[in-house]
Amino acid sequence: MNTVNKSCMAIIVICFVCSCSNKPKSxxxxxxxxxxxxxxxxxAFDTTDRVILLxxxxxxxxxxxxxxxxxxxxxxxxxxxxxxxxSIRMTITIRPRGDKQLLVRASGHYNLKTIEDPAMxxxxxxxxxxxxxxxxxxxx
Amino acid sequence: MLTKNVLIMMVVVVIAGCSxxxxxxxxxxxxxxxxxxxxxxxxxxxxxxxxLLSASGSVLQDLGYTLEESDSTIGVxxxxxxxxxxxxxxxxxxxxxxxxxxSMTPVDDHQKIRVCLVINQxxxxxxxxxxxxxIQRIVWNTEGKISRVQVIKNPELYSAFFSKLSKAVFLxxxxx
Numbered sequence: 001m002n003t004v005n006k007s008c009m010a011i012i013v014i015c016f017v018c019s020c021s022n023k024p025k026s027x028x029x030x031x032x033x034x035x036x037x038x039x040x041x042x043x044a045f046d047t048t049d050r051v052i053l054l055x056x057x058x059x060x061x062x063x064x065x066x067x068x069x070x071x072x073x074x075x076x077x078x079x080x081x082x083x084x085x086x087s088i089r090m091t092i093t094i095r096p097r098g099d100k101q102l103l104v105r106a107s108g109h110y111n112l113k114t115i116e117d118p119a120m121x122x123x124x125x126x127x128x129x130x131x132x133x134x135x136x137x138x139x140x
Numbered sequence: 141m142l143t144k145n146v147l148i149m150m151v152v153v154v155i156a157g158c159s160x161x162x163x164x165x166x167x168x169x170x171x172x173x174x175x176x177x178x179x180x181x182x183x184x185x186x187x188x189x190x191x192l193l194s195a196s197g198s199v200l201q202d203l204g205y206t207l208e209e210s211d212s213t214i215g216v217x218x219x220x221x222x223x224x225x226x227x228x229x230x231x232x233x234x235x236x237x238x239x240x241x242x243s244m245t246p247v248d249d250h251q252k253i254r255v256c257l258v259i260n261q262x263x264x265x266x267x268x269x270x271x272x273x274x275i276q277r278i279v280w281n282t283e284g285k286i287s288r289v290q291v292i293k294n295p296e297l298y299s300a301f302f303s304k305l306s307k308a309v310f311l312x313x314x315x316x
Contacts, residue, residue, distance in 0.1 A: 054214050058258055062180070062274050063173050064166075065291045067256040073213040083254075083276045083289035088166055110162035117164070124167040 033116070040118040042105045043125050043136040044097050050076055053102055056132040057092050063127060066090065086110070103139065104128070179295050181272040182302040184309055189215055189259045189269050195308040196257050196271060202304070205255060215259035225251035225279050246281040248288075253277050273301060 047053060050073070057078055058068060066080035069089075076094040081087060089109045097103045106124055108115035115121075129136055170176075184192055196217055197207060205219035225248040238244045254276045262268040275292040 051213060055260060058214055058216060059260065059272075062256065062258060062272055063169055063177065065176075065274060065276075067254045067274055067276050068209065068216050068218050068258070070209055071211045071214055071216050073211055080256075081254075081276075082166065082291075083278060084166075084291050085289065086163060086166075087289055088162055108162070108167075110166075115162055117162070120162065120164065120167050123165075127167065127169050130169070 037114070037116055038105070039139060040121050041107050042103055042139045043128075044101045044103050044139050045132065045136050046101055047132075048096070048100060048102060050094060050102065053094055053104065053132065054078065056128060057094075057104070059131045060124070060128045061090065061092075063131065064124075088115070097139075101137075104136075176293060177272070179293070179298055180274055181270050182305070183262055183265065183268045183270055184306075185268055186309065186313065187261075187267060187269060188313075189261070191312050192259050192269055192271060192309060193217060193257075195312040196259070196305055198312070199301070199304050199308045200255065200257070202308075203301075205253075217257040218255070219257075220252055220254045222250060222252050225249060246283040246285070246287070248279050249282045249284075251277050251279040253292075271302070271305065273298065 045053060054071070054073055054076065058071065061068060061078065061080045064082065065084055066082045068078060068080045070077065070079040072078075078090075078092045080090050080092075082090070087110075090106060092104060092106045094102050094104050104125075106121060108120065108124075125136055186192060190212060193210075193212060193215055197210070200207065200217065200219045203221070205221045207217060207219045209218040210216065227248055230247045234245045234247045255273055256275075257271060257273045260270045260272070262270050275297065277288075277290060277292055278286060279288040279290075281287040
């Protein structure tokens with residue numbers, strides 16, 4: 001390999017390293033905006049029927065072209081993957097809120113990051129609202 | 141010329157390395173969502189959802205799928221299968237290209253088909269249950285890299301599956 005080629009390779013390697021300047025973070029690092037992220041990932045639904053809500057979540061995920069990877073009706077969790085030229089993983093959990101409501105929390109992951117765009121979660125919940133016929137509320 | 145190529149490669153690397161934004165419309169229902177749902181759904185004249193789920197599991201097993209997840213309360217089955225993805229046309233194209241360039245470009249080699257089947261009560265017919273499947277695939281090329289990930293929306297595939305499922309439901313219900 002001549003010198004020019006060697007330099008080119010070096011530049012490309014440096015470029016690889018620099019382009020991904022995100023330093024390796026700990027698996028349990030949490031950023032400052034976590035509370036905010038959690039709030040727009042979460043909605044309250046006026047029902048206590050976990051099975052109906054989980055069924056609606058599964059139906060919505062199918063509407064959005066996801067394939068279900070994991071579902072546990074007792075624990076109230078659904079994980080699914082969308083493959084459509086890209087890959088998105090979703091985990092949705094439900095838990096009781098008082099005696100009359102259930103909280104749904106959806107978190108999506110794209111590449112190596114959590115999706116932090118509130119508009120995308122808004123889209124997800126509007127799709128879910130259409131399949132549940134239930135009223136959802138934003139949570140403080 | 142060489143500098144230009146290096147520059148292009150650098151730009152590609154920077155873009156690829158830091159593309160962390162998902163497509164904005166990933167969680168939006170598309171105009172074809174309803175149409176897709178119809179294609180992916182069949183109604184069965186039974187209220188025995190456990191039987192329908194079990195018949196679906198049998199069909200998937202018959203077709204060589206490995207069941208990966210199931211929940212009878214929600215009525216969900218997920219399964220996958222690895223199959224060949226070689227396409228004669230693609231291979232021929234790569235060979236022709238290789239004749240001119242001297243190097244063989246990678247072509248599709250194998251693929252994983254992922255299927256998710258969900259059973260629900262029909263909202264329009266109180267004596268019927270609905271089965272809906274969604275299908276995805278991941279394709280690897282001859283270099284072992286993922287070349288494509290996509291949703292499969294081929295009506296013939298869905299029809300073929302449901303015709304097998306109808307037979308299996310009949311067999312299951314008649315204990316054959």
